[in-house]
Amino acid sequence: MKTNTKFAHRAFTIIELLVVVGIISVLVSILLPAVSKARDGAAVTCSAGNISTLTKAGFSYAADFEDRHFTAIPDDAGAVQGNCNNYLASVACPGQQLLGFDTNGGLWGYWCSIPPFCPVTVGNCGNWQVMLPFLFADGPGSGGTGNSTNAYYNTFGAHEMTNTKAINTYVNGRYYDKVFFACKDRYGLEGCEFAMQSEAEFMPNPTNSQSVIFPTYMWSPANMVNQSCLSSTVASAANNDCLNAGKQNVLGVGAYRAPKMGMAAFPDSKTYMVEKLWLQNRVGVPELNTNFATSRCWVFNEGWNSTPVCAFLDGHVAQIGMGQASRDDKVVQVQNGSAAMCPNGKGLWHRGTPCGTNGWFTTGAGFDPLIEAAPTSFHILTVGGIGGRDILKASVN
Numbered sequence: 031m032k033t034n035t036k037f038a039h040r041a042f043t044i045i046e047l048l049v050v051v052g053i054i055s056v057l058v059s060i061l062l063p064a065v066s067k068a069r070d071g072a073a074v075t076c077s078a079g080n081i082s083t084l085t086k087a088g089f090s091y092a093a094d095f096e097d098r099h100f101t102a103i104p105d106d107a108g109a110v111q112g113n114c115n116n117y118l119a120s121v122a123c124p125g126q127q128l129l130g131f132d133t134n135g136g137l138w139g140y141w142c143s144i145p146p147f148c149p150v151t152v153g154n155c156g157n158w159q160v161m162l163p164f165l166f167a168d169g170p171g172s173g174g175t176g177n178s179t180n181a182y183y184n185t186f187g188a189h190e191m192t193n194t195k196a197i198n199t200y201v202n203g204r205y206y207d208k209v210f211f212a213c214k215d216r217y218g219l220e221g222c223e224f225a226m227q228s229e230a231e232f233m234p235n236p237t238n239s240q241s242v243i244f245p246t247y248m249w250s251p252a253n254m255v256n257q258s259c260l261s262s263t264v265a266s267a268a269n270n271d272c273l274n275a276g277k278q279n280v281l282g283v284g285a286y287r288a289p290k291m292g293m294a295a296f297p298d299s300k301t302y303m304v305e306k307l308w309l310q311n312r313v314g315v316p317e318l319n320t321n322f323a324t325s326r327c328w329v330f331n332e333g334w335n336s337t338p339v340c341a342f343l344d345g346h347v348a349q350i351g352m353g354q355a356s357r358d359d360k361v362v363q364v365q366n367g368s369a370a371m372c373p374n375g376k377g378l379w380h381r382g383t384p385c386g387t388n389g390w391f392t393t394g395a396g397f398d399p400l401i402e403a404a405p406t407s408f409h410i411l412t413v414g415g416i417g418g419r420d421i422l423k424a425s426v427n
Contacts, residue, residue, distance in 0.1 A: 074310060076213040077339045078347045081247055081303055083209055084192060085341040087200035092291045099253050100197060101288035102127045102161040102188040108285025112162060114142065114155035123148035127160050128195040130205045130231025138232045162187050164251035185390050189251035190244055190306065205232040210245035214309040217327060218246055248306045252412035256285050257293065260380045262413045289416045296419040297343035301409045305330055305338040310349060331390065331406050350421060355408035358422040378420060379407040
């Protein structure tokens with residue numbers, strides 16, 4: 031006997047489909063933050079690995095040069111108050127800030143050479159700014175733009191040149207390499223992509239040979255000058271002079287002689303290198319600060335929520351929040367006297383340099399009104415230089 035069996039196919043009802051979609055939506059909402067957090071954590075770990083590698087390279091450089099921090103400026107530049115033209119005319123031809131050889135054997139660098147002392151005629155004193163540890167002021171002879179209202183050029187210096195030939199020799203011998211750029215530094219990585227596949231020490235930008243991409247990480251300029259340049263002296267209460275007005279031009283020959291690493295009095299709380307850009311914890315903040323004529327990335331101390339990856343002089347790596355840095359600075363200010371007694375505010379960073387009380391990148395002109403700027407020159411203008419400290423308590427990895 032033949033039996034026919036019929037199978038009925040029932041479609042999902044609209045209610046069932048909505049339930050499935052709802053469940054999927056809930057799962058996605060739960061998983062996406064976790065995935066994003068994991069991705070962010072991986073990027074921070076990547077950056078911490080990079081900065082640790084570069085710190086070891088810097089320490090290796092110091093071991094080869096009598097324990098001294100890297101410097102690009104001649105030791106005796108203080109004899110002419112760091113003035114390029116005077117140095118070239120009356121002292122000597124300085125060593126050059128070199129970038130590396132290209133595939134054709136050409137040597138690239140920021141040449142700063144003028145006869146009679148320098149036989150090479152390429153370059154000029156406009157390149158002196160990449161040799162000075164830090165531009166405390168932007169005026170005649172400083173190598174700056176001459177525009178004191180331009181905060182960026184007002185504070186540029188060799189502290190941002192952490193991948194030059196003198197240092198990259200201790201890493202991989204190349205100016206452009208991923209180790210010099212944080213994983214979140216999208217603009218930096220994309221900008222030097224043209225050179226990443228090259229075996230050359232340096233590759234000029236194919237669209238603009240004068241355009242150089244700067245690394246994510248930078249040294250503390252406070253570690254690159256004589257300690258007395260950022261010294262803090264407490265005078266009598268009668269004159270309320272709690273901070274000297276920046277000594278970088280009155281120390282004579284030794285002003286720009288880089289100190290020894292062993293001079294660090296607080297190696298576990300004095301930064302050596304940090305992420306220059308605001309990369310961590312930039313919630314709701316756009317990638318670029320569009321308040322400048324040429325948009326630029328936000329810098330690490332331009333927001334309270336910023337927590338840059340930092341390397342310290344004892345070699346450990348940690349994230350430091352700008353809120354913590356500002357609070358620690360305020361604690362020291364209070365310990366050293368009220369604002370009325372100490373108008374310059376003797377805290378952890380120096381208010382008495384020509385950069386003024388606003389410090390590094392904090393003139394206010396470049397801030398988005400929706401972003402509350404962190405009032406700190408943490409890492410940049412540390413009181414006491416390499417002998418000072420940037421936080422009060424050693425951080426933990």
